[in-house]
Amino acid sequence: MARMRKKKNLIPRTLACADHYFDDPKANKGNWRSACNMPEGCQLFVEIGCGKGMFSEKMAQKYPDVCYVAIEREPSCCLLAMERAKNADLKNLFFIRGDATEMLEFFDKEEVDRIFINFCDPWTRQNKPKRRLTYRAFLDMYREVMRKGGQIHFKTDNDPLFDFTLEELAASGWEATCVTRDLHHSEWDSDNIRTEFETKYAEQGIPIKSTVAKMLEK
Numbered sequence: 571m572a573r574m575r576k577k578k579n580l581i582p583r584t585l586a587c588a589d590h591y592f593d594d595p596k597a598n599k600g601n602w603r604s605a606c607n608m609p610e611g612c613q614l615f616v617e618i619g620c621g622k623g624m625f626s627e628k629m630a631q632k633y634p635d636v637c638y639v640a641i642e643r644e645p646s647c648c649l650l651a652m653e654r655a656k657n658a659d660l661k662n663l664f665f666i667r668g669d670a671t672e673m674l675e676f677f678d679k680e681e682v683d684r685i686f687i688n689f690c691d692p693w694t695r696q697n698k699p700k701r702r703l704t705y706r707a708f709l710d711m712y713r714e715v716m717r718k719g720g721q722i723h724f725k726t727d728n729d730p731l732f733d734f735t736l737e738e739l740a741a742s743g744w745e746a747t748c749v750t751r752d753l754h755h756s757e758w759d760s761d762n763i764r765t766e767f768e769t770k771y772a773e774q775g776i777p778i779k780s781t782v783a784k785m786l787e788k
């Protein structure tokens with residue numbers, strides 16, 4: 571994937587989005603809802619690799635009572651996503667400018683209700699399965715931070731990555747439901763929010779693969 575060029579005025583533009591990120595997100599571990607001024611009983615959704623944040627913005631709009639936290643490690647992408655949140659004046663959308671490998675430092679046990687992973691890097695050409703965000707070590711981390719009834723919502727354009735993900739889920743105590751290899755022509759599309767990459771792949775006629783994985787008992 572082509573790397574995004576560093577944005578002009580990255581620092582002042584980032585500072586202007588201060589309501590949507592935390593200088594030390596690890597300090598919020600176990601405390602995200604109150605840190606985000608959201609009710610203690612609300613659900614916490616986490617998106618990994620939000621890119622430019624179109625999906626994050628629409629999800630936060632669709633679920634105003636949910637505390638929505640998006641993780642993005644590329645500063646220029648994260649900036650664009652934060653600017654979307656600011657421009658839309660969303661009070662429930664926050665960002666972690668960081669890496670999902672540090673998940674256990676960001677979130678406490680049983681703090682998260684849902685995780686969204688959309689069009690993550692497949693690492694197929696380089697054959698590096700352990701770097702895939704659905705490798706079993708990642709799934710075990712997600713389990714650790716999930717509340718009972720937790721779900722992972724996963725979408726990809728990539729068949730080998732989808733097959734790999736279904737295998738890893740089955741091996742790691744997750745039940746893959748709503749499995750489809752053509753989301754846009756499935757019964758689940760009416761509820762679907764498209765991401766930037768999803769829109770691009772759909773325009774190219776590439777079918778989107780997706781599943782909602784449910785956590786089996788811990």
Ligand SMILES: C[S@@+](CC[C@H](N)C(=O)[O-])C[C@H]1O[C@@H](n2cnc3c(N)ncnc32)[C@H](O)[C@@H]1O
Nearest residue numbers: 619620621642643644669670688689765766767
């Ligand atoms: C292919 S893009 C997809 C962006 C968006 N989800 C979409 O569907 O349009 C993958 C994004 O995930 C981010 N990413 C990849 N690995 C990550 C990680 N370990 N932690 C946080 N972000 C990550 C990348 O920087 C990139 O912005």
